[in-house]
Amino acid sequence: MSDITKKTAAELGEAIAAGDLTSEQVTSAFLARIEAVEPKIHAFLHIDADGALATARAVDARIAAGGKFGPLAGVPIAVKDIVVTKGLPTTAASKMLEGWIPPYDATIVERIKAAGLPILGKTNLDEFAMGSSTEYSAFGTTHNPWDLNRIPGGSGGGSAAAVAARMAPLAIGTDTGGSIRQPGAVTGTIGAKPTYGGNSRYGLIAFSSSLDTPGPVTRTMLDAALLHEVIGGHDPLDSTSIPQPVPPVVEAARTGLTGDLSGVRLGIVKEFASGEGAEPGVIAAYQAGVDALVKLGAEVEEVSCPHFTYALPAYYLISPSECSSNLARYDSVRYGLRVGDNGERSLEEVMAATREAGFGPEVKRRIILGTYALSAGYVDQFYGQAQKVRTLITRDFDAAFAKVDALVSPTTPFTAFEFGARTADPYQMYLADLYTIPSNLSGGPAISVPSGLSDGLPAGLQIMAPTMRDDIAYRVGAALESTQEPRLSDQIPDVA
Amino acid sequence: MSTVTIPSYEDATDRYEIVIGLETHVELGTRTKMFCGCATAFGADPNTQVCPVCLGLPGSLPVANRAAIEATIRIGLALNCRIAEWCRFARKNYFYPDMPKNFQTSQYDEPLCEDGYIDVDVNGETVRVEIERVHLEEDTGKSLHVGGATGRIQGATESLVDYNRAGIPLVEIVTKPITGTGKLAPEVARAYVTELREVVRSLDVSDVRMEQGSMRCDVNTSLNLPGAEWGTRTETKNVNSLRSVERAVRSEIPRQAALLDAGERIVQETRHFHEDTGETTPGRSKETATDYRYFPEPDLAPMAPDPAWVADLKSALPELPRVRRKRLQSDWGLSDHDMASVLNAGAVDLIESTIAAGTTSEAARKWWMGELSRRANEADIALETIAMTPTQVAALQGLIDAGKLNDKLARQVIEGVLAGEGDPETVATTRGLAVVSDTGALTTAVEEAIAANPDVAEKVRGGKVAAAGALVGAVMKSTKGQADAKTVRELILEKLAS
Numbered sequence A: 001m002s003d004i005t006k007k008t009a010a011e012l013g014e015a016i017a018a019g020d021l022t023s024e025q026v027t028s029a030f031l032a033r034i035e036a037v038e039p040k041i042h043a044f045l046h047i048d049a050d051g052a053l054a055t056a057r058a059v060d061a062r063i064a065a066g067g068k069f070g071p072l073a074g075v076p077i078a079v080k081d082i083v084v085t086k087g088l089p090t091t092a093a094s095k096m097l098e099g100w101i102p103p104y105d106a107t108i109v110e111r112i113k114a115a116g117l118p119i120l121g122k123t124n125l126d127e128f129a130m131g132s133s134t135e136y137s138a139f140g141t142t143h144n145p146w147d148l149n150r151i152p153g154g155s156g157g158g159s160a161a162a163v164a165a166r167m168a169p170l171a172i173g174t175d176t177g178g179s180i181r182q183p184g185a186v187t188g189t190i191g192a193k194p195t196y197g198g199n200s201r202y203g204l205i206a207f208s209s210s211l212d213t214p215g216p217v218t219r220t221m222l223d224a225a226l227l228h229e230v231i232g233g234h235d236p237l238d239s240t241s242i243p244q245p246v247p248p249v250v251e252a253a254r255t256g257l258t259g260d261l262s263g264v265r266l267g268i269v270k271e272f273a274s275g276e277g278a279e280p281g282v283i284a285a286y287q288a289g290v291d292a293l294v295k296l297g298a299e300v301e302e303v304s305c306p307h308f309t310y311a312l313p314a315y316y317l318i319s320p321s322e323c324s325s326n327l328a329r330y331d332s333v334r335y336g337l338r339v340g341d342n343g344e345r346s347l348e349e350v351m352a353a354t355r356e357a358g359f360g361p362e363v364k365r366r367i368i369l370g371t372y373a374l375s376a377g378y379v380d381q382f383y384g385q386a387q388k389v390r391t392l393i394t395r396d397f398d399a400a401f402a403k404v405d406a407l408v409s410p411t412t413p414f415t416a417f418e419f420g421a422r423t424a425d426p427y428q429m430y431l432a433d434l435y436t437i438p439s440n441l442s443g444g445p446a447i448s449v450p451s452g453l454s455d456g457l458p459a460g461l462q463i464m465a466p467t468m469r470d471d472i473a474y475r476v477g478a479a480l481e482s483t484q485e486p487r488l489s490d491q492i493p494d495v496a
Numbered sequence B: 001m002s003t004v005t006i007p008s009y010e011d012a013t014d015r016y017e018i019v020i021g022l023e024t025h026v027e028l029g030t031r032t033k034m035f036c037g038c039a040t041a042f043g044a045d046p047n048t049q050v051c052p053v054c055l056g057l058p059g060s061l062p063v064a065n066r067a068a069i070e071a072t073i074r075i076g077l078a079l080n081c082r083i084a085e086w087c088r089f090a091r092k093n094y095f096y097p098d099m100p101k102n103f104q105t106s107q108y109d110e111p112l113c114e115d116g117y118i119d120v121d122v123n124g125e126t127v128r129v130e131i132e133r134v135h136l137e138e139d140t141g142k143s144l145h146v147g148g149a150t151g152r153i154q155g156a157t158e159s160l161v162d163y164n165r166a167g168i169p170l171v172e173i174v175t176k177p178i179t180g181t182g183k184l185a186p187e188v189a190r191a192y193v194t195e196l197r198e199v200v201r202s203l204d205v206s207d208v209r210m211e212q213g214s215m216r217c218d219v220n221t222s223l224n225l226p227g228a229e230w231g232t233r234t235e236t237k238n239v240n241s242l243r244s245v246e247r248a249v250r251s252e253i254p255r256q257a258a259l260l261d262a263g264e265r266i267v268q269e270t271r272h273f274h275e276d277t278g279e280t281t282p283g284r285s286k287e288t289a290t291d292y293r294y295f296p297e298p299d300l301a302p303m304a305p306d307p308a309w310v311a312d313l314k315s316a317l318p319e320l321p322r323v324r325r326k327r328l329q330s331d332w333g334l335s336d337h338d339m340a341s342v343l344n345a346g347a348v349d350l351i352e353s354t355i356a357a358g359t360t361s362e363a364a365r366k367w368w369m370g371e372l373s374r375r376a377n378e379a380d381i382a383l384e385t386i387a388m389t390p391t392q393v394a395a396l397q398g399l400i401d402a403g404k405l406n407d408k409l410a411r412q413v414i415e416g417v418l419a420g421e422g423d424p425e426t427v428a429t430t431r432g433l434a435v436v437s438d439t440g441a442l443t444t445a446v447e448e449a450i451a452a453n454p455d456v457a458e459k460v461r462g463g464k465v466a467a468a469g470a471l472v473g474a475v476m477k478s479t480k481g482q483a484d485a486k487t488v489r490e491l492i493l494e495k496l497a498s
Helices: A002-006 A009-018 A023-041 A049-064 A107-114 A157-164 A181-187 A221-231 A249-257 A280-295 A306-329 A347-358 A361-374 A380-401 A426-433 A437-442 A470-482 B009-015 B066-078 B182-203 B242-261 B307-315 B321-332 B336-344 B348-356 B361-379 B390-401 B407-418 B424-430 B439-452 B454-461 B465-478 B485-497
Strands: A044-047 A077-080 A119-123 A170-175 A190-193 A213-218 A265-269 A299-303 A406-410 A446-454 A457-464 B017-027 B090-093 B103-106 B113-122 B125-138 B142-146 B158-162 B169-175 B215-224 B234-239 B269-274 B279-285
Touching: A002 A023, A009 A023, A009 A049, A009 A221, A023 A044, A023 A049, A023 A119, A044 A157, A049 A119, A077 A107, A077 A157, A107 A119, A107 A221, A119 A157, A157 A170, A157 A181, A157 A213, A170 A181, A170 A190, A170 A221, A181 A190, A181 A446, A181 A457, A190 A221, A190 A470, A213 A221, A221 A249, A221 A446, A221 A470, A249 A470, A265 A280, A280 A299, A280 A406, A280 A446, A280 A457, A280 A470, A306 A361, A306 A380, A306 A426, A306 A437, A306 B090, A361 A380, A380 A406, A380 A437, A406 A470, A446 A470, A457 A470, B009 B182, B009 B242, B017 B182, B017 B242, B066 B113, B066 B125, B066 B169, B066 B182, B066 B307, B103 B125, B113 B182, B113 B321, B125 B182, B182 B215, B182 B242, B182 B321, B215 B242, B234 B242, B234 B279, B242 B269, B242 B279, B321 B336, B321 B348, B321 B361, B336 B348, B336 B361, B348 B361, B348 B390, B361 B390, B361 B407, B390 B407, B390 B424, B407 B424, B439 B454, B439 B465, B439 B485, B454 B465, B454 B485, B465 B485
Parallel strands: A077 A119, A077 A170, A265 A299, A265 A406, B234 B269
Antiparallel strands: A044 A119, A170 A213, A190 A213, A190 A446, A406 A457, A446 A457, B017 B169, B017 B215, B090 B103, B113 B125, B125 B169, B142 B158, B215 B234, B269 B279
16 A cells, blocks of 8 residues: 555556546545544644545546546645635635635635545644644644654644645645745655746635735645646636636646756856855755756856845735735634633633733734834835835746746755744744745745755755746756755655 | 803804715615625514524625625715725624624725715815715614604613614715815705715615615714814714705704814714704714724635626616706706706606607796696605606697697696596596687677677777777686687687788
8 A cells, every 4th residue: 555655646546547446445545644644743634534535436436437637636635724615624824714614616626626635634734824833733743754843834734744744735824924835845745836927826814915826735746746737827816816727837847857958058046045044965965956956957156146146025014914904714603713702801802811821922913013014104104115125035036037947946955944043033033035026026936845955955956937927936846855865855755 | 071162154164164974874775785685674573584694693694685795886986986996895893683694794994985976066066075985885774663652762671672773775975075165065964965876876876765774974074273284073973964964064063163162172972963952962972983994805715807798898888867857957958957856846757758758848847847847846755656658748738739628628638637537538528628629619608709799899899909808708707717818819819800
C-alpha cells in the first residue's frame, strides 16, 4: 500500500485511467497513511474518509462505464480549510467559525469535484491565513515532517505538510503574501501561486481580497500544473477573475522536464541577491539552483527592482486594511461563535465578547493595524502610500520583464524554524515573506521549487513570471526539478 | 440647553439666509439584486430571497448588476450629469446589525455620475437645482423586533433580521447646496423631490414609492446671517413623504434661528423627523459620527462605461416630465392653474392615455378631473388606481358622442364600470341605460306631461319659454332620465307652439 502514496499524482491518475489501480484503492491508501502519520503531523482539521471514498467509488464506476475524465480523476486531494466546502466544516482555523458548515462550494472546489478528485479533508493553517508558521491556528499547530520540532511554514502549513508527509498527493493552498510558496520551500514541496485573477477566489474566505490567490501544493511540477489546469480559468462569480483561458501550464511543465532552457532569460533581483538577513545555507541552495538553470542553457542577468525593498511595509498596510474590513462580518449575528448572550448584554457587548474570545492574537493585531491605517486622517499617509508603492513595484516588474522572461530569487530567507522561535516578535515572523510578497502586490505568478538543503532542511527557489504567463514559471521550475535525482520531495523523511 | 424663544417662520426667514441640500435614495426596480442573482420582489416571506453573496457568507463575492449600472447612468443622464469614464465601488465600513458584511459596497470619491442639474417650478418661477453626484450602492436588510408591545426595539425580547432587502440596488442622488430660495426653501425642497420622483418614474427604473421606502430623503438645512459664511447644517434622516420633506425644512428653520439668536452654536448632527408632531429630534452628532474608513472595493473590477453605450442610453431617454408637462399644457390649452390641478390630481398620464384612445382633451379632462376624481376622493384612493381605464373612459365618451348616452346616464355607467360590471357598452346594455330617441315614444311622454301640467303649458304658450324646463323635467322623470333633454325640449316647444 505504501507504494501508492509514493507515486506522484500524475502517475496515480494514469494508473487509475488505465485500470491498474482504482480510485478507491488510492484513496484508501492515503486515508491509511493519514491514520498512521496524522497524530505526529496534525496537518488536518477535518478528515472526510466517507466522503472521499464515496467520490472514489463513484469515479471508479464511471471510469468502468467508459466515462471520460481529466488526468487527475480519482486522485485524492486535501483542501486548505479557508476554502469553503459544501457540507464539510470550514473554520479558517479560527474559533470564530468552529463548527460552521458552509451551504455552498468554492468555485475551485466545484471544479475539483467535477474533475473527480476525492477530497480527503481540510488542512490546518494560521488563523484566517495570517501567519508564516501555522502556529496561529486556533486548533493546534502542524509539524514539519523534516523535523517534528519545526514549523511547516504558513499559513498553508497544513497543506504543505500533508503533501510532504504523503498524506495527500495534492493539496490546495492560498497565497496572500507567500502562504503557498513559503510552506512549500520549508517542506521541500512545490508551491505555486498562479496569476491573481487566473484562479477564482469565489469561496475563499477573504483575508486580503486584492492579494488572495488559490493554487496547488504538490510534490512535483507536473502535478502542480495538472492541478492548476483543474482549478484555473475564468469564473463569472468572481468579478476580478481574468476572462482568459488557463495558460498552457501542463505543456510548459512537460517542456521544462526535458531539461532544455536555451533561449530563456532569467533575471536575478539585485535587491534580493545580496541575501541580507538570509541564512547562508539558504543562499547557497538558491545559488546551486541558479547554477543548475544556467547549465540547462538559461541566460542569467542581474536586474534592479528598487522598490522591492518597500514591499514588506506596503504589504503590512494593505493586507491588514483589507482584512479589517473583510473580518468585520464576524459579529456573532448570523453564524459562527456567539459569546455572552445572556439576554442582558447589548448587541455591541455580545459582539465585543465574541470577538475577544473568537479571534486569536495575530488576527486582532492585523485588524487593529488595518483599522488604524484606514481611519480618517491616516488613510492617505498609510493605505494611500502603500498603494503607491504597490504601483511602483508593479512597474519594477514590468521593467524587468521587458528584459527577461522570469525573475528568480530565494523563496524564503530562512529554513523551517523551531516552534516559538518567532512568535514573540511579529516582525521576525513577517520577514519569512520578504521575497514572496512582491509578486502578490503585482499579481504575477510565482512558484517555489525545492533547490537544495541547508543544514538538512529544504530551501526553495522562487520563479516569478509576468501576469498570465504562469507557463514560463512552470517551464523553468520543471527544468530545475529535472536536474534533481532523486527529487528533493522524494527525500522527505518518513515520519511513520 | 438654555431656554430660547422660537421666532416665527416669517421672522426667521426675514433675518437669516437658508441653505438646503437633499440626499435622496431610490431603490431600483431591477429583477435581481445589486451583487447577486437573488430576486427583489417586495413583500416576500423573510429570508426567502437570499444567497451566500447577499448574506455576506464567508468566501462569497459580489458581481455588479449591469442593469443597475444602466439604470443609474440613465438617471444621471436625465439629470444632465457627466458620466464617469472610469469609476469604481468603495467599501463604507460601519456596523449595522442587519448589514451582512458590516460594510456597504457603495461609491465614494469616484461616483458614476457627477455635476448635473434639474429645473423645478415653484410658484411660477423656475429654480435650477444643481446635482452634485449620482451613485450606486446596496441596501441593507431589515430588523424586526418581537416580544414587545410596540414592535420597537425597546421592550422586545428578540430581534430578527430579514435579509430580503439586503443587496437591493440603491441609487443615491445628492444635490449641491441650494441657496437663495428664501422663504420658499421648504417648497423648493418639496418641488425638487417631486420632480426627481417624476424623472425617475419616467425612466421606469423604480416605483419610487416613498411610503414603501423605495424612495427616501435626507434633508440638510443650515442658516446664516446675510453675507456671513454658511452655517452648520443638520441632516434630517429618512423623510418619507413629500409633505414631510417640506415640513422638515419648515420646522428646522425657526429651531435653528432660535439657537442662533441666543448665541448658541448649531451642532452638526443627524435628526429624525416625526410625522405626528412635525418636529425633529436629535440623533447622532458629528462627535460620535462613524469613521467610514472608505477604500476601493477590492472584490469588484472597476467600471468603465463604454461611451458609445452611454450615448445610446442618452439618445433613448424618454421625454422628461417637465418638458412633457409643458407640451401637454400647451396641447390641451390649459392655464397654469388648470394644469396644476391636473398634476395635483395625478391625472396627466390618464388624460393623455384617454386622448390617445380616441377622444378630445376636454372630454378626457372632464371625466378624470370631475366624476372620477370625485369618486376616487370618496373612496380615499389614488386616481390612478381607480377601477376604470383610459380606454373605458374614451369608450364612454364615444357613446355620448354617438347620442347613445347623456351625461346623467354616463355617470350611472361609470358606477357600473367601477362595480366591475364590464366595459361602458356592456354596462349600458345590461343596466338598460340608453337615450330614448324614438320620437313616437317621446311624443307620448311629452303629451302626458303637458296634460298633467296645464298651468305650466299655459305659461309657455303665453311666451314664457323658460317655464318649459319644468315640463322637460317631468318627461325626464317619466323616462327615468333616458330621454335626450334637447330633443324633449324641442318637442315640447313644437307642441305648444301649434
